[in-house]
Amino acid sequence: MIPDQLTQGQYDTVYNLLSLVIASQLFTALFLVAAQNRVLPRYRSALLVSATVCGIAAYHYFRIFNSFKEAFVTDAIGGRGVYTQAPGASFNEGYRYVDWFLTVPLLLVELVVVLALAKKLQASLLARLVPASALMIALGYPGEIATSDAARNVWGLLSTIPFLYILYVLFVELTRSLDRQPVAVRNTVSKLRILLFATWGVYPIAYLVPLLGIDGANAWVGKQAGYSFADILAKCLYGLIIYRIARLKSFADDPQFAAEEEGHEDLQGSRA
Amino acid sequence: MIPDQLTQGQYDTVYNLLSLVIASQLFTALFLVAAQNRVLPRYRSALLVSATVCGIAAYHYFRIFNSFKEAFVTDAIGGRGVYTQAPGASFNEGYRYVDWFLTVPLLLVELVVVLALAKKLQASLLARLVPASALMIALGYPGEIATSDAARNVWGLLSTIPFLYILYVLFVELTRSLDRQPVAVRNTVSKLRILLFATWGVYPIAYLVPLLGIDGANAWVGKQAGYSFADILAKCLYGLIIYRIARLKSFADDPQFAAEEEGHEDLQGSRA
Numbered sequence: 221m222i223p224d225q226l227t228q229g230q231y232d233t234v235y236n237l238l239s240l241v242i243a244s245q246l247f248t249a250l251f252l253v254a255a256q257n258r259v260l261p262r263y264r265s266a267l268l269v270s271a272t273v274c275g276i277a278a279y280h281y282f283r284i285f286n287s288f289k290e291a292f293v294t295d296a297i298g299g300r301g302v303y304t305q306a307p308g309a310s311f312n313e314g315y316r317y318v319d320w321f322l323t324v325p326l327l328l329v330e331l332v333v334v335l336a337l338a339k340k341l342q343a344s345l346l347a348r349l350v351p352a353s354a355l356m357i358a359l360g361y362p363g364e365i366a367t368s369d370a371a372r373n374v375w376g377l378l379s380t381i382p383f384l385y386i387l388y389v390l391f392v393e394l395t396r397s398l399d400r401q402p403v404a405v406r407n408t409v410s411k412l413r414i415l416l417f418a419t420w421g422v423y424p425i426a427y428l429v430p431l432l433g434i435d436g437a438n439a440w441v442g443k444q445a446g447y448s449f450a451d452i453l454a455k456c457l458y459g460l461i462i463y464r465i466a467r468l469k470s471f472a473d474d475p476q477f478a479a480e481e482e483g484h485e486d487l488q489g490s491r492a
Numbered sequence: 493m494i495p496d497q498l499t500q501g502q503y504d505t506v507y508n509l510l511s512l513v514i515a516s517q518l519f520t521a522l523f524l525v526a527a528q529n530r531v532l533p534r535y536r537s538a539l540l541v542s543a544t545v546c547g548i549a550a551y552h553y554f555r556i557f558n559s560f561k562e563a564f565v566t567d568a569i570g571g572r573g574v575y576t577q578a579p580g581a582s583f584n585e586g587y588r589y590v591d592w593f594l595t596v597p598l599l600l601v602e603l604v605v606v607l608a609l610a611k612k613l614q615a616s617l618l619a620r621l622v623p624a625s626a627l628m629i630a631l632g633y634p635g636e637i638a639t640s641d642a643a644r645n646v647w648g649l650l651s652t653i654p655f656l657y658i659l660y661v662l663f664v665e666l667t668r669s670l671d672r673q674p675v676a677v678r679n680t681v682s683k684l685r686i687l688l689f690a691t692w693g694v695y696p697i698a699y700l701v702p703l704l705g706i707d708g709a710n711a712w713v714g715k716q717a718g719y720s721f722a723d724i725l726a727k728c729l730y731g732l733i734i735y736r737i738a739r740l741k742s743f744a745d746d747p748q749f750a751a752e753e754e755g756h757e758d759l760q761g762s763r764a
Contacts, residue, residue, distance in 0.1 A: 253526060261529070262755030268526050276519050283511060305569045310500070314508040322515060336755040365501065473755060 222311050223437035226292060226303040230441045237448045238285040242278055248456040249274035252463060258481065260473060263466035266334035270459035273323045273330065277455050280319035287312045316447065317361045320423075323455065324357055325350045328386070330462050331412065335405075336469065337397055349389055356382040360427065369431055376427055383424075387417065402472045405465055412461045415453065422450035494583050495709035498564060498575040502713050509720045510557040514550055520728040521546035524735060530753065532745060535738035538606035542731035545595045545602065549727050552591035559584045588719065589636065592695075593629045595727065597622045600658070602734050603684065607677075608741065609669055621661055628654040632699065641703055648699055655696075659689065674744045677737055684733045687725065694722035 226234075252271035256264050291311035292303040328349040332342055356379050363375025390413055398406050426446045429439060471478035498506070524543035528536050563583040564575040600621040604614055628651050635647030662685055670678050698715050743750035 256526075260755065261752050265527070265530060268523060268530075271526070272519050272523050275522065276515050279515050279518065280511075307569050308566050310568075310573075312504065312507065314504055315511065318508050318512045318515065321512070322519075339756050342756070365504070469755070 222291065222305065223440045224305060226437055226441075228294075228296070228301055228303070230437055231292060231294075231303045234288060234441055234444050235285075237445055238281060238288060241448045241451055242281045242285060244452045244456045245274045245278035245281060248459055249278060252459055255463060259463070259466040260470040260477060262336060262473075263334060263470055266330050266462055266466055269326055269330045269333065270462045273326045274455050274459055276322050276326075277319055277451060280315050281451075283315050284312070287315065313364065314361075317357060317364060320357045321354060325353045327416075327454070327458060328353055330459070331390075331409075331416075334462050334465050334469070335397075335401065335409070341397055345389065345394070349386060352382040352385050352389075356386070364427065372427075372431060376424070380424070383420070390416070402468065404468050405472070408461060408465050408468065412458065412465070415458060415461065419450045419454035419458075422446050426450075494563065494577065495712045496577060498709055498713075500566075500568070500573055500575070502709055503564060503566075503575045506560060506713055506716050507557075509717055510553060510560060513720045513723055514553045514557060516724045516728045517546045517550035517553060520731055521550060524731055527735060531735070531738040532742040532749060534608060534745075535606060535742055538602050538734055538738055541598055541602045541605060542734045545598045546727050546731055548594050548598075549591055549723060552587050553723075555587050556584070559587065585636065586633075589629060589633045593626060596629055597625045599688075599726070599730060600625055602731070603662075603681075603688075606734050606737050606741070607669075607673065607681070613669055617661065617666070621658060624654040624657050624661075628658070632695075636699065644699075644703060648696070652696070655692070662688070674740065676740050677744070680733060680737050680740065684730065684737070687730060687733065691722045691726035691730075694718050698722075 249271045252267050252274065256267060259267060287309075288311055290309040291306055293306040294301040294303045296302065329346065332345045332349065335342075337345070359375055359379035359382070361375075363372045363379065366372050366375065394409075394413075398409060401409070426443045429443055467481075471482065521543045524539050524546065528539060531539060559581075560583055562581040563578055565578040566573040566575045568574065601618060604617045604621065607614075609617070631647055631651035631654070633647075635644045635651065638644050638647065666681075666685075670681060673681070698718050701711060701715055739753075743754065
């Protein structure tokens with residue numbers, strides 16, 4: 221539920237957080253597009269998908285930001301006031317689900333594509349991860365807009381089933397196929413999976429907040445902050461780690477490319 | 493007919509669906525432009541046309557979204573209200589027809605161009621498919637804005653004639669010229685045609701809804717949902733399958749390009 225009123229500080233906090241997310245997503249997207257030539261052609265698709273994810277998130281945060289701005293009004297002057305809900309407008313939490321419905325499957329595509337696994341294995345992983353993640357989001361939405369706790373519980377529980385399945389595929393099945401990756405890549409993929417697990421964990425916690433009876437403006441501001449930071453970590457940082465994996469794999473595949481791209485002091489020293 | 497009032501849930505559903513379509517079309521268009529170098533130059537025209545289709549659709553969905561927002565008002569506070577038609581504004585369904593008039597012929601151009609058929613055959617297919625598809629949309633429009641069922645019936649029937657002709661060209665004539673395509677391309681083209689048939693089928697069904705006497709807000713929301721998902725599948729997914737065909741054909745044409753683009757484990761293993 222949206223709080224009936226916000227203090228100036230609470231309003232400004234949400235306002236600035238939403239703007240922080242826009243800046244993070246937009247410029248991660250632009251960076252990933254501009255960095256195409258920093259990896260071998262075979263890894264550029266993974267970078268493009270990562271850029272697309274951050275671009276889609278930037279678009280939705282523009283929408284969320286505007287929706288928030290329209291949903292609250294104040295008649296105070298000079299930033300020392302109380303904000304109340306604007307008549308004829310409401311804060312649209314649904315944008316988040318629309319965003320996740322598109323971006324969460326794509327986040328799994330990034331991960332699978334950048335590993336350049338055997339074709340059959342890649343096809344099999346994608347054929348299971350993409351539908352499972354879309355299902356996870358689709359099952360969460362009716363619970364989010366439900367007015368009763370019971371409905372929230374049931375949809376939340378149903379949504380957890382595909383989530384656990386995704387974790388199983390990533391932590392059990394994928395592990396088996398990491399043996400042939402260079403050590404640095406294997407370690408980075410492990411970090412990426414932990415990031416995924418830790419950030420995706422924020423969403424069900426935020427989902428459960430209303431069930432815990434925590435309410436009021438502070439809880440709501442906390443929920444918006446949780447979603448905002450989770451979205452930055454799960455999309456921007458995640459996309460940059462994908463970029464790191466693509467770099468490492470490019471260097472491992474092509475020593476000539478590595479020499480051109482890596483100008484570190486230690487390497488220069490050894491060449492002299 | 494536009495319903496006299498919408499519940500908050502119905503209003504939000506349409507609002508979020510229209511935004512989902514904007515995000516899908518806009519970022520598919522950007523992805524297809526950014527992915528130009530992932531196919532050989534000879535297939536880039538097809539990608540550009542696909543990107544153009546999604547870009548045009550994104551533009552029209554911005555219009556549709558704004559038209560929807562202006563057409564309904566509420567004086568409720570905090571997203572718990574009823575939306576009624578705004579005086580002085582109406583939801584403009586005509587945007588969809590303007591969009592289709594431009595994009596539907598282009599969707600057929602994508603398909604023919606990406607196959608890189610013999611020049612004469614390509615010219616002959618385009619000379620028939622493009623006018624037929626423009627005619628199909630132009631004949632549907634008077635029926636859509638007609639107030640009588642009889643007029644809707646007659647225009648709908650007339651519009652079906654070019655639709656059947658397009659299906660004949662795609663499923664009979666085109667099949668004959670697929671023999672010389674690589675097997676993977678032939679299979680993907682078959683999937684694409686089924687997607688085209690299945691998604692284009694949604695439009696006449698939505699067109700017929702008023703004739704079936706199904707009315708009221710839920711039917712109207714259902715129709716908007718049907719158009720939205722059909723447009724995502726018929727343009728975004730369709731464009732991505734065109735991209736897939738362009739990749740497959742690029743790899744078949746140029747093994748060197750395939751080696752650079754495909755870094756899959758199994759291929760790397762066989763090279764070592």
